Amino acid sequence: MPSHPHAATLGNQYRGDRVLLSWLARNLPRPVFEAIDTDLDALGAHAARAWTEARSCSPSEPILTRFDAWGERIDRIESTPVWQRGAALSARYGLVAAGHDATHGEFSRCDQFARVYLHHVASEFYTCPLAMTDGAATALKASANQALIERAVDRLTSRDPTRLWLSGQWMTELTGGSDVSASETRARLDEHGQWRLHGRKWFTSALIGDMALTLARPQGACDGADALALFYLETHDDSGRWNGIRVDRLKHKLGTRELATAEIHLDGALAIPVGGLERGVRLIAPMLNVTRTWNAICALATMRRCIALATSYAHQRVAFGRRLIDHPLHAATLADMQADFEAAFQLVFHVAHLLGRSECGIADDHEKALLRLLTPLAKLWTGKLAVRIASETCEAFGGAGYIENTGIPQLLRDAQVFPIWEGTTNVLALDALRAIGSVGLQPLLRAGDRLLAESLQAPASGELVPAIEAIRHALQRAAEWLQHNSTDPDALQAGARGLGYTLARTLAAALLVRHAVAVIGENGERRPSHALLRFIARGLTDLSATEKMPAVDLLDPPSN
Incomplete structure (x- = not known):
């Protein structure tokens, strides 16, 4: 089917990204840049194809089937076609693995996040479970729990799609979102001395994954956040049945609709403490540093896609006798969007580099303190900025920007998640205040x-x-x-x-x-x-x- 003469088009999203190419050329050693160039080129080409393919088919969402034909409860979640290909693409291009690969040293995170940045929009938010998988691998490595490290980390960071595990991060409950101190999930020892979890998790993503990290209050523990423990659980037992997990429903959300977000009950789920039986929130900190950086990277990717589409449209759409790009006010509006994006890009990739230096053990105390300050700041600013740029993009397309099958409204709906996930803007602002109180x-x-x-x-x-x-x-x-x-x-x-x-x-x-x-x-x-x-x-x-x-x-x- 031929495209409309005014439809926005995309070329290779790597080769056409001046800002990314310039940053990589200036900040990466030449051998590293050359080593990753082929993969980035392939991801850039895939991003353009995926956008075109998505416009030619009906959108799909995950489907929950609670019972089989014989009335047995199965709680099977069927993912979208793009998600069904997600593991293969993620493993092939090392979307998690690259960040844990020592080959490029302090630039491993830069390599990884360049890949994530290029793939995010095409992934239908498969980057969400990848972020949590990365965060789980990071948290487990920092925990010094050797048994869990040996059990899970190689799978979480695998480049083999048949071995790659996805992890959830199940913290949100009806009584406690960012305020995890109100969590009501309980951990009890069974007759065999094994921990079993009981409670309701109100908002869980990556339920299709293989494991999760979650907070629960051990039996006999007092109230408050410090009495919570961090637990590791695998979603299915050896026979493939749910591990004490009941899927109540899939959430109907404003955006990120291809991502299966569920409300679940833990009904005796077998779990293992990651560390001690208290102060589990502290064990989450390494995970949050990673997932908040993923959030900022994906917000940045959304900005870039919005601007690329709006600019393409402005060069084709004629109004009042001239192309939109030839109208000074419209061009100035797009230029302001680009300026915000370029500044945000520099900040977010600087955070990625600091994270890589810290994880490699070469960051000095000043850089570690700077990373602590910048991680919440980058996330809070880019989350709000992505929404504003996506909204401006809808307006830049006029009526077409309000029509679902152009793909433009979805960019705005999806962008709204960035200021919410991994801490709202106010939560991150207060965390930045705590960071200032800690490191100045x-x-x-x-x-x-x-x-x-x-x-x-x-x-x-x-x-x-x-x-x-x-x-x-x-x-x-x-x-x-x-x-x-x-x-x-x-x-x-x-x-x-x-x-x-x-x-x-x-x-x-x-x-x-x-x-x-x-x-x-x-x-x-x-x-x-x-x-x-x-x-x-x-x-x-x-x-x-x-x-x-x-x-x-x-x-x-x-x-x-």
């Missing part, structure tokens, strides 16, 4: 100062001096705001979101200015510097003044 703001300020000083030393920095000063001023304002409110916990919390946006945007700008002056010097490329100037022109800071009247006083009480 100095690691971020030092990183910004060093990036700006390095940029000023470059021969091509002259035209960007005003931008550099604006970034320096924004860092100073953030530090002053934090100091001014340091003795008022309520003011700190009320302004945490704005502080998070400010710190994320400002360090992203510092990273972008370093990149911009470098590429000007190397080949005269000025698009990154233009992106930087547009990005800064719309402001870096979002710092609220201390309010004497509590915000809640502005809100009407609920009417009954």
